[in-house]
Amino acid sequence: MSGTLRTASRVMIAGSVLVLGGCSYFSNKDKMEAPKLASAESLYNYGVDALHSQRYVLASGEFELLQQNYPYSGYTANAELMEGYAYYLQGEYALSVQQLDRYLELHPTSPDAAYAFYLRALCYYEQIADVQRDQQGTIEAMDALEEVVTRFPQTDYARDARLKIDLCRDHLAGKEMLVGRYYQQQRNYEASMNRYQRVVQDFQTTNHVPEALERLVEVYLSLGLGDEARRTASILGYNYPDSKWYRYAYTNLKEYHLASNDTPKPGKKAGTEPGFFGRMWHSIF
Incomplete structure (x- = not known):
């Protein structure tokens, strides 16, 4: 091989080494590291901030992320409760009740249990239907509100629950009156009488x-x-x-x-x- 060819070969080999080395260098440099998960405290604060700014879906997501990744953190119990609250604010009442039931099952003696029971009752209360529709939801709301009164009679939650129970009873009485008037218009007097009598006997405190x-x-x-x-x-x-x-x-x-x-x-x-x-x-x- 002539000297010129040998020199050219050496240059090509050296260039290849530089190219390969350069690829290795840039490859290592550009590798994306997995983002570090925020701390439990940060996730909790992110959730609270989201609530304050009315980003309720984001808030429930932050609280859920905290629970999944830090099940034994001191923030976890609060995150469970606040997730239920975030669902309530979204109008996702079934999800809120499910989350609050889970919280109460895990923390039955928590100082925040009274609030959890009250918030759970509100979920049912917010779903009360118009008197022209089925009133099973009103009955469920009354049951949940009465549980608040029974368990925590001296709290502000119980005082508000009592007021809402009266409203539920008034709602149920209104339903009875609606049905009674219908039967009366149809001249089904016995059926209408039964409805009116029930209002007087069972809902004496209503208007x-x-x-x-x-x-x-x-x-x-x-x-x-x-x-x-x-x-x-x-x-x-x-x-x-x-x-x-x-x-x-x-x-x-x-x-x-x-x-x-x-x-x-x-x-x-x-x-x-x-x-x-x-x-x-x-x-x-």
């Missing part, structure tokens, strides 16, 4: 009772039961003398010639002794 009593007067008059109509109107007049419902009942009694001189006029309370309401219901029902 539907005066109407239920007046509707019962109408039903009794339609059935020709004058005595029952008079007694029911008397109860209505004694307890709600200023209500429009007693005015309607009084007018109906007059039209059927069942109002006597002793029948109190609307706005004037009957002079009946305390306890009259309860005793009269026993005589009617």
Whole structure:
């Protein structure tokens, strides 16, 4: 091989070494390292920050990531609870209940258990349907709210739960009235009577009772039961003398010639002794 060829060969070999070495150098330099997972504290703070900025889906994701990667962290229990709260804010009530049930199962004696039970009850409460629809959700909400009251009677959660229980009861009474009016319009008087009586007997603290009593007067008059109509109107007049419902009942009694001189006029309370309401219901029902 001539000297020129040998020199060229050496140059090519040297160049190849440089190219290979250069490839190796840049390859090592450009390797992407896997991103380090944030600490449990950071993930928790990221979730809280996301809640504050109303990025609820992101928040629930951060809390879930914390639980998956740091199951024994001091932040994990709070993350479990806050994930349930994030789902609640998203309107994902089923997911929220599922997460809160899990939290309560793992931490039944937690200082935050009262809040978890309350938040769980709110999930049911927010799903209460219009009175024209099935009211199973209202019953579930009442059960969950009553559990809050039973377990934590002296807390602010219990006080608010009691108010919401009253609203649930009013909602259920409204459903009974809706069905009762429908049956009455169809002249199914027995079915309508049962609905109105249930309102008076089971939902006495709701604002539907005066109407239920007046509707019962109408039903009794339609059935020709004058005595029952008079007694029911008397109860209505004694307890709600200023209500429009007693005015309607009084007018109906007059039209059927069942109002006597002793029948109190609307706005004037009957002079009946305390306890009259309860005793009269026993005589009617």
